[in-house]
Amino acid sequence: MKMDEVLKAFGLTNAKIEAFGTGLINRTWKVYAPGGNYILQKINDHVFRQPKDIAHNIRSIADHLQKNHPDYFFIAPVVAVDGNDLVFCKKEGWFRLMPFAENSITCDVVQTSAQAYEAAKQFGRFTRLLSDFDAKQLKVTIPQFHDLELRYRQFGDALSNGDMERIREAKEIIVALQEQKKIVDEYKSIIHNFQFKLRVTHHDTKISNVLFDQNNKGLCVIDLDTVMPGYFISDVGDMMRTYLSPVSEEENDFDKILVRSEFYKAIVEGYSDEMKDELTKVEKNYFLFAGKFMIYMQALRFLTDYFNNDVYYGAKYEGHNLVRAKNQATLLQRLVETEVTA
Secondary structure (H helix, E strand, O other), X not given: OOHHHHHHHOOOOOOEEEEOOOOOOOXXXXXXXXXXXXXXXXXXXXXXXXXXXXXXXXXXXXXXXXXXXXXXXXXXXXXXXXXXXXXXEOOOEEEXXXXXXXXXXXOOOOOOHHHHHHHHHHHHHHHHHOOOOOHHHOOOOOOOOOOHHHHHHHHHHHHHHOOHHHHHHOHHHXXXXXOOOHHHHHHHHXXXXXXXXXXEEOOOOOHHHEXXXXXXXXXXXXXXXXXXXXXXXXXXXXXXXXHOOOOOOOOOOHHHOOOOHHHHHHHHHXXXXXXOOOOOOOHHHOHHHHHHHHHHHHHHHHHHHHHOOOOOOOOOOOOHHHHHHHHHHHHHHHHHHHHHHO
């Protein structure tokens, strides 16, 4: 890979690089340069087919925040020598460069409710500060990414056209997910309800997309490739999906899956502390639904991929996506039980 050529295009010479982070989509390196340290990323153009759309979104947001909220800590991309935010290297692809936030830390797994609160607060702040930005100016980087109606339709298509042996062995979870179709119906009513506002939405609110300082206080959100117009249920729901249980979607001992009430409360409080004046009265009643929405959608996506012979997520072992789907279906059931006992 012609890394010297890429770095030179950003005006960097005599720099050293090393692989960095645990991200699965884009390739990432830390750059040690005489003038400072940076993060270099190669955009995965198999997932993000139009890298220039991502650059447009991030630059538009950076300019808006710099003009209207200059005190907000936002990591804006470094402009290349040619004046663009992206560099294209023949046979390699698209690259971007960002300043490295010194003395910042990230975590891959949320450990405490305090971390959950700080993360939710940061995602809420990001959306709040962009409340006066027209979300429709943003490009859609992954079409229909959180369209639950589409995901349920794809699930139905897989039931009709997928691997019949796999479908037969998954009868129990198929029935369980079909019985929760009311979540799809509720989603359809939401997107046609004027009380639900289209906002600048991150769409990937896992804990690793928040920078913390040395005292575990949130600094800002990062990884803005999926920032698009959307609804608050996407960001809140993804936090609930990934923060509530002490085990991840990879866990195959389903007895370990549970909903930690203190984490649920932390997410709601953190997000609400920033967004309480932005959310409508109707939206404020949909925090629990947000969790069900995202967990259900991910269960559908894993099961759909299993029926389609693991063409999207891949599989590290036989039945991997079936395990993932059952994991998420179990988490959904735990959240539904929480609603019943509340």
